[in-house]
Amino acid sequence: MPKFARVLPDMSLDKTFDYKIPAGMDLRLGCRVRIPFGRTERTGYVVDLVDKSDFPENRLKAIAVNEGHLIPEKMMQLGQWIADYYCTGMIQSVRNMLPAPVRKDKVKEKTQKLLSFAEGIQPPSLVPELEKKYPPRAAVVKALLGLKEAPQALLMKVANVSASPIKSLLKAGILEEEVRHVERDPFGDEEVIISKPLELTDEQTDAFKLITNEMDEEKPATVVLYGITGSGKTEVYLQAIAEALSRGKQAIVLVPEISLTPQTVHRFRSRFGKQVSVLHSGLSEGERYDQWKLISRGETQIVVGARSALFAPFHNPGIIVVDEEHEPSYKQDSHPRYNARDIAVMRGIMDKCPVVLGSATPSFETMNNANQGKYKMAKLTQRPSTAVVPSIKLVDMRTEAAATGSNQIFSRELIESVKQQLHDRMQTILFLNRRGYSTHLTCEKCQYTSKCGDCSTSHTYHRKSNVLICHLCGDIKEPPTKCPDCGHKDLSFSGLGTEKIERLCRGVFPNARIARMDSDTMTRKDSHKTMLGDFQQGKYDILIGTQMIAKGLHFPRVTLVGVVFADAGLNMADFRAAERTFQLLAQVSGRSGRGDDAGRVLIQTYNPTHPALQCALEGDFDAFYEDEKMGREVMKFPPFSKMVLIHFRGPEEGPLASLASDFSQHLSKACTKDDRLMPAVPSPIEKVRGQYRYQLTIFSDNIRRLVRVLNWLRLNYKAPKEYKIIIDVDPQSLM
DNA sequence: AGCACGCCGACT
DNA sequence: GTCGGCGTGCTC
Ligand SMILES: [Zn+2]
Ligand SMILES: [Zn+2]
Numbered sequence: 099m100p101k102f103a104r105v106l107p108d109m110s111l112d113k114t115f116d117y118k119i120p121a122g123m124d125l126r127l128g129c130r131v132r133i134p135f136g137r138t139e140r141t142g143y144v145v146d147l148v149d150k151s152d153f154p155e156n157r158l159k160a161i162a163v164n165e166g167h168l169i170p171e172k173m174m175q176l177g178q179w180i181a182d183y184y185c186t187g188m189i190q191s192v193r194n195m196l197p198a199p200v201r202k203d204k205v206k207e208k209t210q211k212l213l214s215f216a217e218g219i220q221p222p223s224l225v226p227e228l229e230k231k232y233p234p235r236a237a238v239v240k241a242l243l244g245l246k247e248a249p250q251a252l253l254m255k256v257a258n259v260s261a262s263p264i265k266s267l268l269k270a271g272i273l274e275e276e277v278r279h280v281e282r283d284p285f286g287d288e289e290v291i292i293s294k295p296l297e298l299t300d301e302q303t304d305a306f307k308l309i310t311n312e313m314d315e316e317k318p319a320t321v322v323l324y325g326i327t328g329s330g331k332t333e334v335y336l337q338a339i340a341e342a343l344s345r346g347k348q349a350i351v352l353v354p355e356i357s358l359t360p361q362t363v364h365r366f367r368s369r370f371g372k373q374v375s376v377l378h379s380g381l382s383e384g385e386r387y388d389q390w391k392l393i394s395r396g397e398t399q400i401v402v403g404a405r406s407a408l409f410a411p412f413h414n415p416g417i418i419v420v421d422e423e424h425e426p427s428y429k430q431d432s433h434p435r436y437n438a439r440d441i442a443v444m445r446g447i448m449d450k451c452p453v454v455l456g457s458a459t460p461s462f463e464t465m466n467n468a469n470q471g472k473y474k475m476a477k478l479t480q481r482p483s484t485a486v487v488p489s490i491k492l493v494d495m496r497t498e499a500a501a502t503g504s505n506q507i508f509s510r511e512l513i514e515s516v517k518q519q520l521h522d523r524m525q526t527i528l529f530l531n532r533r534g535y536s537t538h539l540t541c542e543k544c545q546y547t548s549k550c551g552d553c554s555t556s557h558t559y560h561r562k563s564n565v566l567i568c569h570l571c572g573d574i575k576e577p578p579t580k581c582p583d584c585g586h587k588d589l590s591f592s593g594l595g596t597e598k599i600e601r602l603c604r605g606v607f608p609n610a611r612i613a614r615m616d617s618d619t620m621t622r623k624d625s626h627k628t629m630l631g632d633f634q635q636g637k638y639d640i641l642i643g644t645q646m647i648a649k650g651l652h653f654p655r656v657t658l659v660g661v662v663f664a665d666a667g668l669n670m671a672d673f674r675a676a677e678r679t680f681q682l683l684a685q686v687s688g689r690s691g692r693g694d695d696a697g698r699v700l701i702q703t704y705n706p707t708h709p710a711l712q713c714a715l716e717g718d719f720d721a722f723y724e725d726e727k728m729g730r731e732v733m734k735f736p737p738f739s740k741m742v743l744i745h746f747r748g749p750e751e752g753p754l755a756s757l758a759s760d761f762s763q764h765l766s767k768a769c770t771k772d773d774r775l776m777p778a779v780p781s782p783i784e785k786v787r788g789q790y791r792y793q794l795t796i797f798s799d800n801i802r803r804l805v806r807v808l809n810w811l812r813l814n815y816k817a818p819k820e821y822k823i824i825i826d827v828d829p830q831s832l833m
Numbered sequence: 834a835g836c837a838c839g840c841c842g843a844c845t
Numbered sequence: 846g847t848c849g850g851c852g853t854g855c856t857c
Contacts, residue, residue, distance in 0.1 A: 105857080109834045115857035136836070136856045153857050 104146035112187030116151040128169030185825040195409040199387040214247040234263035305476035312452035323456040325478030327688035347416025377403035424461035429830040459681040486696040505543035531667035537782035541581040547669035556671040572777040615643035657697030683714035740801035743829040746792040748821035758792040772800040
């Protein structure tokens with residue numbers, strides 16, 4: 099055992115302190131300890147074990163208590179990597195790896211009182227006499243003969259008695275009570291019938307073999323499982339996981355929060371039963387605590403969960419699955435701003451286990467890694483023969499405008515189709531391809547959006563100063579007073595919203611029952627679920643919404659999906675606009691129909707030749723990838739460079755702008771030819787909750803070096819009071 | 834980050 | 846006289 103432990107106190111101090119290790123204390127990296135600190139005692143984490151200290155060794159204090167090993171050694175290494183790469187302090191990274199209830203350790207172990215017969219009691223012999231005098235007590239004894247031991251509530255139910263006969267039996271010394279620790283059960287009383295592994299198709303077998311072969315490699319590769327909707331990715335995961343378990347290892351399954359439904363968890367529980375634990379935001383503090391402890395004690399072998407489940411404290415994971423790997427929600431939007439998909443790959447390297455990235459529409463970065471040979475690739479292209487796919491059609495709104503004499507929001511074809519749906523008592527989803535806040539100036543009629551020629555990115559409209567700004571290069575432009583394409587005078591800042599579509603809809607279909615879902619109407623946390631539930635039960639005919647209604651796409655009575663303006667997504671000021679639009683349309687088109695009618699998808703657009711739309715229409719992912727590759731290579735957008743976004747926040751605009759440009763100056767001194775430092779600009783959303791926002795973008799061919807520079811600035815560049823500098827490496831949102 | 838020390842003003 | 850404002854400095 100080394101002489102000293104380097105300890106990180108659990109407060110936002112982010113400095114380590116060395117301590118003597120008392121004789122006989124078995125410390126490892128990742129232990130939680132109590133340390134004397136100043137004149138008090140506090141909690142900390144052991145981050146290093148050393149034989150020499152920089153501090154005068156005779157002044158070192160000793161660790162007070164070892165509270166136990168919370169974080170596996172390799173995860174401490176992972177935590178340090180995250181802190182370095184995403185430019186945060188180690189303490190934030192360590193905290194991030196522990197669920198709040200575990201870190202605060204305020205959760206009480208749940209206990210249950212179990213009733214059983216007292217020792218030395220011959221219960222059957224008691225029954226005849228009790229039956230004469232106290233029939234309820236006899237019922238309790240008879241019930242407990244079968245149960246052997248039971249909590250009071252269950253005993254009352256089985257014996258069909260009140261609490262009093264049990265109390266009497268306890269008093270008489272016939273029953274005794276034992277207090278025992280139990281785990282809180284997040285699964286309710288759900289009965290699980292264990293399912294047998296399904297027979298794999300040839301493609302699934304190939305995928306399975308590709309993954310499991312990696313388990314024997316010294317340096318297991320990451321495998322992309324590219325499988326169209328309904329092609330059976332999950333069965334491949336399940337059998338690969340079984341293989342990892344058979345080698346005495348554990349498995350981590352990440353699923354995007356919104357896909358983490360009881361049905362998803364059930365798929366895993368019905369194969370692996372009690373070996374499965376879950377970690378997600380729907381758990382109570384106590385449940386989360388218990389699930390984490392089960393994993394930590396090695397009592398479960400599999401975890402299914404959202405982003406943070408990646409930090410499940412398994413000591414020897416044998417496989418890590420990231421389902422729907424393209425989902426932007428894998429990126430955390432607070433410090434440390436890690437992407438769980440990328441960190442999964444990193445954990446796979448550290449734990450020497452294969453990582454499986456599954457998706458029907460892999461992200462461009464992942465495809466690129468696969469095509470460059472960094473990742474291996476397995477494809478699932480077949481659906482069961484019983485599956486039906488919807489018919490997809492692009493509706494050219496330019497010819498629609500020519501035919502009707504003016505620009506329209508709804509094409510005649512869409513209107514007729516909806517009317518038919520209403521007549522047939524079938525349901526319709528009207529989809530607005532928008533993500534978050536609209537920040538560009540768009541022609542309401544023809545969807546024209548001004549773009550920066552240098553950066554092929556939409557200009558951002560800033561209402562206060564009435565200018566268009568390119569948020570990458572800072573190019574400033576006067577907004578046009580009328581649409582350069584169609585001459586329309588209303589160029590709208592907010593873009594077409596769901597509200598307006600609802601209004602129009604009520605006008606065109608006055609008798610239809612219409613529901614609208616967006617982040618404005620969905621204030622309560624579960625109102626989203628409620629409305630989807632109501633829609634599924636047929637309480638509405640038409641559902642209007644953005645991304646968040648994606649789940650409804652799979653409801654069987656939804657046989658028409660109208661994408662109102664596919665262009666809205668393409669015009670977002672984000673180099674991933676085309677990719678996101680393609681993924682969304684592919685998802686809409688891939689809706690798995692059951693029964694005989696998968697229905698129709700109508701995609702309205704002013705830009706029908708756009709590759710993202712054409713390729714989605716034809717389901718041609720490879721063609722889309724090739725086209726997108728050209729665009730990104732020319733611009734050197736990620737993954738052909740790395741991107742860092744730096745946010746500046748503060749209460750006054752002038753000082754904030756100065757801060758941003760001053761920081762930029764300091765940064766530019768440390769930049770090399772490998773870095774492209776863009777000017778500081780006001781953020782697309784200039785002000786949020788009284789805080790002004792500026793941002794600056796850096797592209798780099800040497801991210802490790804850039805990150806070292808940024809870490810140095812983070813520690814040494816002091817922003818004025820009330821002003822914040824936030825570093826976001828590999829951003830998913832450019833706002 | 835906490836927490837103490839410390840050095841000034843305003844209230845009993 | 847003492848209560849309390851938060852500036853400065855330290856924690857192995
Ligand atoms: Zn530009
Ligand atoms: Zn126009």
